[in-house]
Amino acid sequence: MSVPVGHYQYDRIDRDFLRARIAEFEGQVKRRLDGTLSEDEFKPLRLMNGLYLQLHAYMLRVAIPYGILDSRQLRKLGEIAQRYDRDYGHFTTRQNIQFNWIRLEDTPDILRELAEVDMHAIQTSGNCIRNVTSDEYAGAAADELVDPRVHAEVLRQWSTLHPEFTFLPRKFKIAISGSPNDRVAARFHDIGILARPGEDGAPVFRIFVGGGLGRTPVIGEELFDGVREEHLLATLEAILRVYNAHGRRDNIYKARIKILVQAIGVEAYREAVEAELGQMELDRYRLTPEAVAAIRARFAVPLLEAPDDADAVLTQQRRDDPLFERWVRSNTHVHRDPGHIIATISLKPAGGIPGDATSAQIGRLADLADAYSFGEIRITHLQNVVLGHVRKDRLRDLWLGLSEVGLAEANIGLIGDIVACPGLDYCALANARSIPIAQKLGARFADTALQAEIGALRINISGCINACGHHHAGNIGLLGVDKRGEEFFQLTVGGRAENGAALGTILGAALPEDETVDAIARLVDCYLGLRESGETFLETLTRLGHEPFREAAYEAV
Amino acid sequence: MKRPVRLELGQKLVLTANRLLDGRTVWWREDGTWDLRIGQAVLLDADVAETALSRAVEEAQREGVVGVYDTAVLPVVPPEPVTVREKIRAHGPTVHPEFAVETAQ
Numbered sequence: 195m196s197v198p199v200g201h202y203q204y205d206r207i208d209r210d211f212l213r214a215r216i217a218e219f220e221g222q223v224k225r226r227l228d229g230t231l232s233e234d235e236f237k238p239l240r241l242m243n244g245l246y247l248q249l250h251a252y253m254l255r256v257a258i259p260y261g262i263l264d265s266r267q268l269r270k271l272g273e274i275a276q277r278y279d280r281d282y283g284h285f286t287t288r289q290n291i292q293f294n295w296i297r298l299e300d301t302p303d304i305l306r307e308l309a310e311v312d313m314h315a316i317q318t319s320g321n322c323i324r325n326v327t328s329d330e331y332a333g334a335a336a337d338e339l340v341d342p343r344v345h346a347e348v349l350r351q352w353s354t355l356h357p358e359f360t361f362l363p364r365k366f367k368i369a370i371s372g373s374p375n376d377r378v379a380a381r382f383h384d385i386g387i388l389a390r391p392g393e394d395g396a397p398v399f400r401i402f403v404g405g406g407l408g409r410t411p412v413i414g415e416e417l418f419d420g421v422r423e424e425h426l427l428a429t430l431e432a433i434l435r436v437y438n439a440h441g442r443r444d445n446i447y448k449a450r451i452k453i454l455v456q457a458i459g460v461e462a463y464r465e466a467v468e469a470e471l472g473q474m475e476l477d478r479y480r481l482t483p484e485a486v487a488a489i490r491a492r493f494a495v496p497l498l499e500a501p502d503d504a505d506a507v508l509t510q511q512r513r514d515d516p517l518f519e520r521w522v523r524s525n526t527h528v529h530r531d532p533g534h535i536i537a538t539i540s541l542k543p544a545g546g547i548p549g550d551a552t553s554a555q556i557g558r559l560a561d562l563a564d565a566y567s568f569g570e571i572r573i574t575h576l577q578n579v580v581l582g583h584v585r586k587d588r589l590r591d592l593w594l595g596l597s598e599v600g601l602a603e604a605n606i607g608l609i610g611d612i613v614a615c616p617g618l619d620y621c622a623l624a625n626a627r628s629i630p631i632a633q634k635l636g637a638r639f640a641d642t643a644l645q646a647e648i649g650a651l652r653i654n655i656s657g658c659i660n661a662c663g664h665h666h667a668g669n670i671g672l673l674g675v676d677k678r679g680e681e682f683f684q685l686t687v688g689g690r691a692e693n694g695a696a697l698g699t700i701l702g703a704a705l706p707e708d709e710t711v712d713a714i715a716r717l718v719d720c721y722l723g724l725r726e727s728g729e730t731f732l733e734t735l736t737r738l739g740h741e742p743f744r745e746a747a748y749e750a751v
Numbered sequence: 752m753k754r755p756v757r758l759e760l761g762q763k764l765v766l767t768a769n770r771l772l773d774g775r776t777v778w779w780r781e782d783g784t785w786d787l788r789i790g791q792a793v794l795l796d797a798d799v800a801e802t803a804l805s806r807a808v809e810e811a812q813r814e815g816v817v818g819v820y821d822t823a824v825l826p827v828v829p830p831e832p833v834t835v836r837e838k839i840r841a842h843g844p845t846v847h848p849e850f851a852v853e854t855a856q
Contacts, residue, residue, distance in 0.1 A: 227771065297773040
C-alpha cells in the first residue's frame with residue numbers, strides 16, 4: 195500500500211491500540227444492553243468514544259485529525275453513511291464528521307470499519323483534549339510560513355489518552371496554524387497556536403489562551419510569543435496543568451479555561467504556567483529535532499509537477515467560460531507551487547443543508563481527490579472540503595466533475611457559504627432549528643452573481659448558546675432562542691474569526707423566525723446602498739457603526 | 752432534578768424516552784410498552800403522571816428505553832406536543848421529509 199499524502203501514517207502500534215480500544219468498547223456496549231451498566235455509568239464511556247444520544251437516534255462523531263483525510267478514508271465514511279446511517283454525513287465546524295442515525299448495537303462494527311482505514315471516534319467528546327484542528331490549506335498555501343501538520347500530529351499524539359488530561363474540568367480545544375493569515379480561528383480556542391520560522395529557521399510558536407465562544411464568548415489572549423519548538427510540549431503541558439488544577443468543577447458553565455483566565459488575569463496565568471515549568475522535568479517533555487523529523491517522515495509529500503503552460507491554460511479557460519471564472523474567483527486559493535492551485539468545494543448548495551453530503555457525493559469526492567489531488571482531502575472548520583494540490587491546467591476538469599454531483603457552487607466566503615450547527619432538528623441541546631433558516635437564507639441569496647456582487651460576508655447560525663455554529667464569529671450571526679415555545683433569532687453583527695478577531699455585537703431584540711430572513715435581506719440591501727467602492731460588509735459596518743443596519747433590520751418590525 | 756411540567760388548561764401529559772438499541776424516540780402506551788408513534792401514547796392527567804413516570808423509569812431497562820420523562824401535549828388525534836422540541840421528536844427532523852415519523856394510531 196502506498197503512503198497517503200497529507201496525513202500521518204499509522205503503524206502496527208496505532209492499529210493494535212485501536213483494536214484493543216474497540217474490543218473494550220464492544221464489551222461496554224454489551225454490558226449496557228444486558229443491564230450490567232446503567233445509563234449513568236455508560237454515558238461517559240460512550241462519549242469518550244464519540245457516541246452521543248440525540249433527539250432521534252445516536253450520533254457518532256468521527257475524528258478527522260487536523261481535518262485531513264485520504265481518499266480511502268473518505269470512501270469508507272461514504273460507505274458508513276450508506277450502510278449505517280440514512281445516506282448522509284455531516285461535516286462539522288471542528289473538521290470532523292457526524293452521522294445522525296446510528297444504532298448503539300452497530301457502533302462497535304462501525305468503529306471496526308473505521309479502524310480498517312486508521313480512523314476512530316476517540317476524544318471527539320468528553321472533558322478531554324478534543325481533535326486538534328488546523329489550517330485547511332496546510333502544506334499548500336503560498337502564504338504559509340510553517341506547515342502546521344507535523345506539529346498538529348505531535349499534539350495529537352501528546353493529547354491522545356494523556357493520563358493527566360482525560361478528565362479535565364471541561365472540554366478543551368486546540369487549533370494550530372502556520373500562516374500569518376489566521377484560518378483556524380486561533381483566538382477562539384482554549385489554546386490557539388500560530389507557528390512561524392524563528393531566527394535560526396526552526397519554528398517558534400505564539401500561543402493564545404482562554405479564547406472561546408459558547409455562553410461566554412472571549413477572545414483569547416497572548417500567553418507567550420516565541421516559544422521554541424523543543425519547549426512546545428512542556429509549555430502546553432504546563433498550561434493544561436494549571437487549568438486542570440484551578441479550573442472550576444463546581445459549575446459546568448464556569449468550567450472552561452477562558453473563565454479561569456478571565457478570573458485571575460492573563461498575567462497571573464502566565465506566572466502560574468512559568469512556576470509550573472520551573473518545577474517540571476523539562477527534559478522529559480523536550481521535543482527534539484529527531485522526534486519531529488521522525489514524525490515528518492511519516493507524511494508523504496506530493497510530487498508537484500505541472501506543465502510549463504499550466505497557468506496559461508487556466509487563464510485561457512477562465513476567459514472562455516464565465517461560470518468557471520466565477521467559481522475560480524470564489525473557490526480557489528494561491529498554491530505555493532505556481533503550477534498548482536487550491537480548490538475549495540462548497541458543501542453549501544443554495545437551499546441545502548450546510549455541511550451535509552450524501553454517500554454518493556462523498557464517494558465522488560474521493561474519486562476526484564484521487565484524480566486531481568494525490569488522493570488527499572481536507573475538511574474545513576467552515577464545513578467545506580478542500581483539494582489542496584490541483585494542477586492548474588486540470589482545474590476545469592475537476593470543476594466539471596464537481597458539477598455532475600452538485601458540488602460546484604461558487605460561493606466560498608460569500609453570503610451563501612453559511613455555517614450552521616445541526617440545531618433542533620437533531621441536537622438534544624438546541625433551542626431552535628438552525629438548518630431551515632440556513633436553507634431559507636441560502637435560497638434567498640441563491641444567485642451566485644448576486645453573491646459575488648455582495649462580496650465577502652459570512653453568516654453563522656447557532657441553535658443555542660453553546661454556539662457550535664460560531665455565531666459570535668459571523669459577520670452576521672444568528673442565535674436561535676426559544677421564547678415561550680416559539681423560535682426566535684437574535685442577530686449579531688461585526689464578528690470575525692480571522693486576523694483582528696472580533697465578537698459580534700447584538701443588533702437588537704430577537705426576531706421571530708419568519709421575520710428573520712427578510713430582516714437580513716434588508717440589512718444586506720442597506721450595506722449595498724451605503725458601501726463605498728471596494729468596501730466589504732465589515733468595512734462599511736466599521737465606518738458607519740451599527741445604527742443604519744439596526745434601522746434597516748428592524749424597520750418593518 | 753427535572754422540573755415538573757407546567758400544564759396549561761386543556762393540556763395532558765405523555766411519557767417519552769429513547770430506545771436503547773437505536774436511540775429512536777418512543778412514547779409510553781397504557782400497557783407499559785413503548786411505541787414509535789405518538790398516536791399510541793397514553794394521555795395522562797397531572798395527578799397520575801407522577802406514578803406512571805416512576806413506573807416507567809423503574810421498568811426502563813427491561814423495556815429497552817433510556818431517558819424517560821414527561822412532556823405536555825394537546826389532546827388531539829394524534830396528540831400534539833406543546834414545544835417545538837417535542838414536536839420534532841414526534842414528527843422527525845423538519846429538513847428531511849423522507850425521515851418523517853409515522854404518528855397516527
